[in-house]
Every structure is written in structure tokens, then in C-alpha cells.
Amino acid sequence: MALFWQNVANGLTVGSLYALVAIGYTMVYGILRLINFAHGDIFMMAMYFAFFAISIFYIPWYIAIILVLVATMLLGMLIEKTAYAPIRNAPRISLLISSIGVSYLLENLATVLFTGVPRQFPSIGSLQNSLVIGGVTIQQLAIYTPVVMLILVALLLTLINKTKTGMAMRAVSKDFETAKLMGVNINRTISSTFAIGSMLAAVGAIMWGQKYPQIQPYIGVMPGLKCFIAAVIGGIGNIKGAVVGGLLLGMLEIMIVYAQPGLSGYKDAFAFVALILVLLIRPTGLFGEKVTDKV
Amino acid sequence: MSLLEVKNLQVHYGGIEALKGISFEVNEGEIVTLIGANGAGKSTTLRSICGLVQKSGGEIVYQGKPITNLATQKTVEQGIVLVPEGRRVFPNLTVLENLKIGAYLRKDDAGIQEDIKHVYGFFPRLEERHWQMAGTLSGGEQQMLAVGRALMARPKLIMMDEPSLGLAPLVVRDIFSIITRINSEGVTVLLIEQNANAALRIAHRGYVLETGNIAMSNTGHALLNDDRVRQAYLGKSEK
Numbered sequence: 313m314a315l316f317w318q319n320v321a322n323g324l325t326v327g328s329l330y331a332l333v334a335i336g337y338t339m340v341y342g343i344l345r346l347i348n349f350a351h352g353d354i355f356m357m358a359m360y361f362a363f364f365a366i367s368i369f370y371i372p373w374y375i376a377i378i379l380v381l382v383a384t385m386l387l388g389m390l391i392e393k394t395a396y397a398p399i400r401n402a403p404r405i406s407l408l409i410s411s412i413g414v415s416y417l418l419e420n421l422a423t424v425l426f427t428g429v430p431r432q433f434p435s436i437g438s439l440q441n442s443l444v445i446g447g448v449t450i451q452q453l454a455i456y457t458p459v460v461m462l463i464l465v466a467l468l469l470t471l472i473n474k475t476k477t478g479m480a481m482r483a484v485s486k487d488f489e490t491a492k493l494m495g496v497n498i499n500r501t502i503s504s505t506f507a508i509g510s511m512l513a514a515v516g517a518i519m520w521g522q523k524y525p526q527i528q529p530y531i532g533v534m535p536g537l538k539c540f541i542a543a544v545i546g547g548i549g550n551i552k553g554a555v556v557g558g559l560l561l562g563m564l565e566i567m568i569v570y571a572q573p574g575l576s577g578y579k580d581a582f583a584f585v586a587l588i589l590v591l592l593i594r595p596t597g598l599f600g601e602k603v604t605d606k607v
Numbered sequence: 608m609s610l611l612e613v614k615n616l617q618v619h620y621g622g623i624e625a626l627k628g629i630s631f632e633v634n635e636g637e638i639v640t641l642i643g644a645n646g647a648g649k650s651t652t653l654r655s656i657c658g659l660v661q662k663s664g665g666e667i668v669y670q671g672k673p674i675t676n677l678a679t680q681k682t683v684e685q686g687i688v689l690v691p692e693g694r695r696v697f698p699n700l701t702v703l704e705n706l707k708i709g710a711y712l713r714k715d716d717a718g719i720q721e722d723i724k725h726v727y728g729f730f731p732r733l734e735e736r737h738w739q740m741a742g743t744l745s746g747g748e749q750q751m752l753a754v755g756r757a758l759m760a761r762p763k764l765i766m767m768d769e770p771s772l773g774l775a776p777l778v779v780r781d782i783f784s785i786i787t788r789i790n791s792e793g794v795t796v797l798l799i800e801q802n803a804n805a806a807l808r809i810a811h812r813g814y815v816l817e818t819g820n821i822a823m824s825n826t827g828h829a830l831l832n833d834d835r836v837r838q839a840y841l842g843k844s845e846k
Contacts, residue, residue, distance in 0.1 A: 476711070483697045483708055489659065490695040495683035495712035495760070 314448045319570040320563075321454040325523060327562025328461035332516035333539035334546070334554035335468070336509030342549040343485045343505045345404055349411040350391060352536015353418035354510050358384040358517035359433065359527045360426055366434040373436045381514050388510025389503050397499065422529035430528045433521035440522055453522050460519070464512060465555055471508075472551070481505060485549075534580060541587045547597030556598060561586060610635040610670060610764060610795050611656070611687075617664035618651050625651045627819035628665060633764065638786065638796040640827065642803040642840055643816030649799040650692055652816070653766045656797075657682045657689045669764075684712055686763035690770060694753040698742025702733055705741050705752055709759030719759070726755040729785055747778035754785065758794075765789065766797040771805065783809055803840040807831040815840070 333355055340348040361383045365376035395414045399406050439453045472478035483491040484501045492498055520535065521527065542561045546553025561583055569576045590597060611633040618626040626648045633639045641649050654660045656667055658679040667675045674682060688709075696705050706726060710719045727734035730751040736744065741752055750770055757765055767786070771779040779802065787809050790796050800806035807813050810827035815836060823830070830836050 476707075479700065479704055479708055480711065482699055486697050486699055487695060490691055490697070491708075492659070492679045493657065493683065493689050493691060494708050494756075495680050496708070497680060 317448045319566050321450040323563035323566035325454045325457045327559035328457040329516050329520050330539050330542045330562050331555040331558030332461055332512045334542040334558045335551055336513045337540050337543040338548055338551055338554040339505050339509045343502055346407045350414035352532035353415050354388055355513045355517045356532030357387055358514035359521050362518050363431055363433060363527055381511050384514035385507045385511045388506040392506040419529050428528060430526050433525035433527050457519050538583045541583045545590050545597055547600035550599040553597055553599035608635050612668040615665040618655055618660055619663045624819055629821050631814050633797050635795055637811045638790050638809055640798045640806040640810040640813045641816050647816040648819045649816055650768055653689055653768050657687055688757040688760045688762040688765055690753050690757045690767040692768035694749040696741040696749045696752045700741055702739055702741055702752060703737040705756050706759050709756035722759055726758055730755055747774050762794060764795045768799055771802045
């Protein structure tokens with residue numbers, strides 16, 4: 313039984329990490345109708361930022377985290393300004409291709425700058441230590457990750473649903489031109505969307521590094537794809553959907569391996585099977601975009 | 608005094624000349640209407656005034672200052688708002704939020720609250736439905752919301768692009784009487800309409816646009832009685 317709960321805790325941790333990264337996909341899709349394939353590589357860069365700040369420059373982790381969040385935010389905004397903003401009015405496929413280009417650029421840039429040698433991700437505070445609850449031994453991370461994720465999601469939903477900036481984001485996501493006519497600054501709104509998405513990816517990256525403490529330039533590829541799948545499962549464009557999709561996918565991966573240890577070699581394939589099933593059965597995902605238009 | 612002056616405005620879409628140098632003016636306190644067939648350049652005119660369209664020539668002067676190449680956000684700041692064709696309310700925002708976003712550039716919360724009440728006074732239906740998603744409203748209600756949303760910016764000049772399009776005749780009458788009321792409260796109105804009859808009835812002055820040129824201009828009343836206009840736009844033949 314202890315093993316079961318250990319796996320649940322594990323699934324919850326992985327799921328929360330997926331959720332944090334999936335939100336970035338879903339927010340960018342919501343506003344630009346773009347699958348930002350560079351998002352996984354933004355995640356990778358955040359891991360390197362944290363590695364350099366803590367392991368190379370010996371900045372205390374609580375300051376380093378803030379620096380990493382800011383740097384990743386700036387990186388996200390820079391990518392949007394240079395690779396997406398100039399072709400915003402082009403067909404969506406151009407944006408998509410541009411994002412694939414950015415993805416390759418970041419991966420190769422990281423290989424050149426940081427070399428392909430895997431690095432050890434620094435441990436932060438006591439997150440990697442274990443604790444025992446009712447006979448079940450789990451990492452502290454398993455408690456912190458879901459809590460941090462839920463707090464950030466609550467903040468994000470408040471921002472989007474209750475503030476003026478959030479209202480502008482929702483308006484821009486439906487109609488650029490009319491939002492402009494209201495005096496909304498489209499560029500700034502899109503920039504903040506990338507900033508928020510990238511920041512959440514950075515939080516995910518730091519915690520990911522606690523769970524799987526190894527970094528190399530292609531570390532973002534698989535989590536990136538899986539989080540994209542999580543966003544699709546939840547219904548891309550919907551933030552709650554990304555959270556539910558992330559948690560579901562994380563749980564699914566861990567629990568299938570727990571139930572059928574023989575399948576552990578196929579662990580990475582579950583997400584893709586899930587994607588195919590969702591696309592076949594319910595292409596709009598669990599919470600697919602509400603269509604309230606009345607003609 | 609003229610609030611808005613358009614001088615020799617030219618707009619090209621690719622190789623197509625949408626506006627071939629039109630000039631007109633709108634005086635403070637007036638209702639001015641541009642009428643004309645589909646493709647005459649009416650929407651293009653309004654869209655160029657609020658900076659949504661690249662101009663290839665000419666000048667737009669507002670309150671004595673050139674605004675020809677001002678960004679949309681700046682023209683809104685100056686008190687020029689557009690009620691776009693097809694209403695374009697934000698379907699995923701509530702009615703109340705749609706009104707609030709109309710006041711996006713304003714900082715005076717008390718004034719905004721007051722204006723929301725004021726808009727509800729014009730359109731009681733919007734107050735009843737303030738919590739609904741705008742996408743669930745009927746066409747007429749959406750048009751009311753689009754007009755209300757524009758009023759929330761406290762405009763000096765409100766431009767309306769086909770406000771009666773696709774609405775039931777009774778609703779159309781409401782919309783036109785609201786336009787007159789808005790105008791009587793001191794807002795200048797620039798109106799474009801396919802329903803030339805209704806538009807000319809409430810307009811002080813009118814311009815007839817034909818394939819990118821101003822073909823005629825006169826008072827609303829005179830245009831309404833002009834034989835050429837009657838034949839071409841009002842669907843009435845000479846007796």
C-alpha cells in the first residue's frame with residue numbers, strides 16, 4: 313500500500329510539473345493561435361539559467377530563483393518580439409514554422425554555448441530530502457510542487473478573470489482589431505502573455521531539475537511535447553484544461569508503470585497514445601474552447 | 608467649427624484604389640452620413656480615420672491637428688471611437704466587461720461607473736443581462752452593446768459602420784433614435800449606412816460616395832429629396 317501512495321505522490325508531482333509548462337502552450341495558443349514549439353526549449357534554457365546561477369556563480373538559491381524567473385521571462389518576450397511579432401499577420405503556418413526554427417536555434421545554441429555534456433542540476437533548499445507521512449516515504453518536492461502549482465494557477469486565473477490586463481488578454485485572444493479600437497495595446501498584451509507563460513515554464517524547470525537532476529541541451533524536447541499533449545488533452549486555449557490535462561497525463565504515466573511494471577520501457581509512449589485517442593474521440597479536449605458565438 | 612476634416616484622402620489595397628482622394632468635413636455637434644453602394648469605400652474611410660488602414664495620400668485633421676498617421680490607440684485617446692461593422696462585441700466577455708473594456712484608456716473609476724449607469728439608461732436590456740457572455744446576446748442586443756461600449760470611451764466623435772445591418776426593422780428604428788439621442792447629448796456622429804433613407808432622415812448633412820469618390824454632398828433633407836439619390840439609393844422611381 314505504501315508503494316501505491318508513493319506512486320500517487322509521484323504522479324501528482326510529475327502532473328503538476330506538466331501542468332505548469334502546459335499553461336504556457338495553452339496561453340500562447342489562446343492569444344496567437346500558435347503552438348509555440350520553442351516552449352520546451354525555453355524550459356531547457358531556464359534549467360541552464362538555474363544551473364549557472366547556483367552551481368557556477370554560487371548565488372544563493374532564493375535569489376537565483378528570482379533571477380532565473382526574470383531571465384526566462386525576458387527570453388520569452390525576446391523570442392516573441394524577434395520571431396513572432398514581425399509575422400503576426402502572416403498565415404498561422406508561418407508562425408508555427410518560425411517557432412520550430414526558434415526551437416532548433418535554442419537547442420543548438422545551448423549545445424554550442426554550454427556543450428552537450430550533461431550537467432548536474434543543483435539541489436534547492438531541502439526539496440530533494442525525503443519525509444515520511446504515515447509510513448509512506450516521499451520527497452518533499454511531492455508536497456511543494458502541487459501546492460506551488462495550485463497557488464500560481466489561482467493567481468493566474470485571478471489575473472485573467474479579475475484584472476484589466478486579464479480582460480485585455482481575453483479580448484485580444486478573440487479579436488485583435490476590435491481590441492485595438494478599444495485602445496488596448498496589442499503588443500504589450502501579447503508580450504505579457506509570453507512573459508507569464510515563460511515564467512511558469514521556469515518554475516516548472518526548476519522543480520523538474522529537483523526531480524530529474526540532469527541537464528543537457530535536448531532536455532526540453534520530451535517534456536515540451538508531453539506538456540503540449542497535456543494542453544491538448546485539457547482543451548488547448550483553456551488554462552484549467554491545461555492543469556487537468558497535465559495532472560491526468562502525469563498520473564497516467566506513473567500509474568500505468570506501477571500497475572504494469574513491464575511497460576516501463578514504453579513510458580514515453582503513453583502520452584502519444586493518449587494524444588491520438590483524444591484527437592480521435594474528442595478533438596477539442598476535455599474543456600475545449602467554449603463557443604458562445606450566436607450568428 | 609469643423610471637428611474633423613478629411614482632405615484628398617487616398618487609400619490603396621494592393622493595386623486597387625479604394626479611395627481616390629475624397630474630402631469632407633464633420634462639424635462639431637453634427638450627424639454626418641456617408642452613403643453609397645457596396646464597395647464605394649465607406650468602411651475604408653472610417654477605418655482610415657481611426658488608423659486601421661495605411662493611407663497612400665491626403666490628410667486627416669482633427670480639432671485642428673493632423674492625425675493622418677496616428678496609431679489607433681492614440682486616436683481613441685483623442686476621443687474618436689468606431690463602432691465596427693458587424694458589431695464585433697467580445698463574445699467571451701460579459702456584457703459588463705464589454706462596457707468596461709470600452710473605457711480601457713480611462714482611469715477615472717467613478718466616472719466609469721457613472722457612464723455604465725448612463726449606458727444602462729439608454730439600453731435597459733444591457734443592465735438585465737450584464738452578467739451574460741456577450742456572445743449569447745441577440746443581434747440587436749449586440750448592436751446596443753457595441754454602441755454602449757463605444758460611448759464608454761466618452762467620445763467626442765463616434766463613427767458607426769452600418770449599425771442597422773442585419774437587424775429587425777423595429778430594432779433599426781431604436782438604433783436610429785438612440786443615435787439622435789447620443790447626438791443631442793453633444794457627441795458628433797459620423798454614420799455610414801446602406802439604409803440611406805433612415806440615415807439621411809436623422810443626418811444634418813450627407814455625402815454620397817461612388818467608387819472611391821465623393822459624388823454629391825448636401826444637407827440630409829436635400830439629399831433625401833434629390834432625384835438621383837432617390838433613384839440610386841432609396842429605391843424610389845420618379846413619378
